[in-house]
Amino acid sequence: MNTVLSLLITLLLAGQETKSTKPNILFFFADDQRADTINALGNKTIITPNIDNLVKEGTAFERAYIMGGSQGAVCVPSRAMMLSGKSLFRISEQLKGAATWPMALRDAGYETFATGKWHNGQPALAASFPKAKSIYLGGMSGQFNTPVSDVGTEGKMINLKSPNEHCSETFANEAIDFLQKTPKDKPFAAYIAFKSPHDPRQAPKKFVDMYNPKDIPLPANYLPEHPFNNGELVIRDERLEKWPRSKSAIQQHLAEYYAIITHEDEQIGKVIKALKDTGRFENTIIIFSADNGLAIGSHGLMGKQNVYEHSVKIPLVISGPGIEKNKRSQAMCYTFDLFPTFCEAAGAKTPASVEGKSLWPILKGTAQTHREEIFSAYRGLIRGLNDGRYKLIVNIAVNKTQLFDLQSDPDEMKDLAEDATQKTRLDAMLTKLKTSQGNWADKQELKSEKPLPLKIDLSKIPEEKGKAKKKS
Template sequence: MREEKAGKRKPNIVFLIADDHRFDGIGAYGNEVVRTPVLDDLAAKGVRFSSMYTMGGQTAALCVPSRASLLTGTNIFKATVSEKEVMLGQTENQQLWELNPTLPTLPEVYRRDGYKTFGIGKWHNGKASYARSFAGGANVFFGGMGDHIGLPVHDYDPSGIFHADDAKPSDKFSTELFADSAVDFIQQHTDEEPFFLYVAFTAPHDPRTPPQAYLDQYPLEGIPLPGNYMTEHPFDNGELSVRDECLASFPRKPDEIRQHLAEYYSMITHMDEQIGRIVQALQDSNQDEHTIIVYTADHGIALGQHGLLGKQNLYEHSLHIPLIMRGPGLQVGAEVRGLGCQMDIYPTLCELTQTPTNPQVEGRSLVPLLEGSEDAARKSIFGAYKNVQRMVSDGRWKLIRYFRCGEVGSNLTQLFNLQTDPWELSNVAEDPAGEDHLKRLEEELLAWQVAVKDPIKLVSERSQG
């Protein structure tokens, strides 16, 4: 694969990232309700990674640490703040929204390698990192969320200052606006240099207000409840009253959850159609055959699973993300099942394009997995949420450890066998048959926490022994 690229023009990259799009919200990932023909086609003509995970974060605005990890190729504790700040446990400090200035971003390394970098849409990691990442841009949104019509967006500012007063409210739905900018860039790009086009959608994040024609495609009677639907979460996980959880009534009502899912799927279908316009622009400009298209998301979301609505948890629905890649040097119709982490995308693209990477990158290239080396897969992946939740999984066995912090949270452990219990309904932490797995995972989690300088440490009788 890598040898085939030698001596050829480097491929373009179109990097598409959605907000809140969980792994099973795509037809190609097994969802029989949502309509995603464009993403399904990209998966059919490229590679679908079925076991990619984000790592959580130290703030309720999880798009910040997850995008920071993706953009720097490092763990969530290193990606945004200094070691001192992490150790102080400043979980809501605004500095957590800024990328670590010592770490070159993914588009920045491409910019240094001669690519024309162009950023469109949401950037929730500070203006300074955007300025050093992109040589151009359009309709840039510095923030976490907002109305999809009237979103305050900036023109590209060569000075990198992006004064707040210069933002203008959009007159189009955000998904269409960002797709328009991407199509314009592709059509106007006539330079010999390859490009790195970064398009960050605010969909399907709430407020989920899809155009009515798309909502009409999802009548409530056709929306099944998830297999782990609950009216309420069975215990205090440390974050039951965050904004996201208050977007539906307590206890959860079946039709209300169906309405949330219908709006979610509608937003996804609308976005899928707009992505189709971007793909068509590549084809019309004869750039499709030498462009790698990447589709992923910052994290997932619950929407009724486990009685939760948001993503401030470490269950599969919130950590498990889609990753689709299609383009030169990639197989057609392949599925990669080995465990991977969001920060692995950075070195993977660099290896595919023979682009020098940053030596501080902690992610592992997925190229060996693409070439059939199953031994190259991660043995375990890890996650954190604020100072109240920690997680480790080897793909089959998964441990979630909860901590009481002040007046919230619980001191308890969950152990799931994902092979027999993919909905994470049966906690076997007290089952003697799972004792060896519990001990092993606790030790792995503690070792990871020490390695990444986690501000909290796993405390248990086993880890003390």
């Protein structure tokens, strides 16, 4: 009798799929999404119910940053930093020879998967995510009928196609398919890299109709033009709107921006529902973040080629097992801190090349602070240092310095650099900035021997040609 019972139990157990005890990782990564685009974190105009749920279920980092960019396409170095765990002046933008977090997780027994935008070279994609599907390899395109391809068995791109749908839907569907088919006895790390809300900001009509441009509040730091030449005023992103930027034009841009974000949010909800349907939600760490912010009228700018808060600060929300819920963290951090965070969560070895610092002490509630300061840079034109309260910006191209008190002036509208009472602080911040440059391997001089004119006439600069038209 005991023998028969034991046999039955053995057969029953053999028929059940063993679940992995290691936490899964589901990482949503947006393109050009400002930190202030989440309803639950204070923007009451935008509709983001699914990201709001992540905020309620996890920890939101309200001072998360990128280090900046070494080119106009800031997303290229930003993604390289996030993937490699290395800082701006030590990365290979195409990740040549770099260890990435998906590589480290795969070494720890994880199934890795990616879909969406990839901006760091096909070889690094194949090495990091050998089973990637519907990948958009760099460049720019419309949001509909986006050309995508898969990584084949030999690491080459195959199955080129242009699905007749919005690319955020394509990427969400690929993620859902992966979740439904991947075995439960092995932990997974899935990376969904949206092309939204990068321009062209096209969304299905249903979402466009949710936002009347006339009802969209302007940014608190809206300006018709930037007050001086920062050396990058006529780059492609800045020519997406003519000068001076009218209030109605910025409201139109923001309405389109919010519409595509709400559509993106719906896709996030669909993927999370599929995760729940597979029974793995409770054991999955979910991350939402972005590669950089964007100006869209703030300081009279349109793009991300600067180091103001609206462009270097990014959303970062993390939820999952062992993570404090409904928490707002003021800990300053970089996106390249995610690499060691993932490794610690997965019990994986963090490569020695990684410069990031694990966020787990913040997530578990055993620490409240993370980094003492945030160093930022844009090309050889701008450098910045944020010490948690005061922020210094050195505009190298025109030899102009700015100083802001982020506590009383979070929108960076009152420049204190010419205030005589702030001279001691200004000098101290400049010294700190030079020290940070050395720490982060930045060799850029902070003064130009041939400065550009402080003022330029923008009225005759043409708008960007060939902007994609809306599609419903």
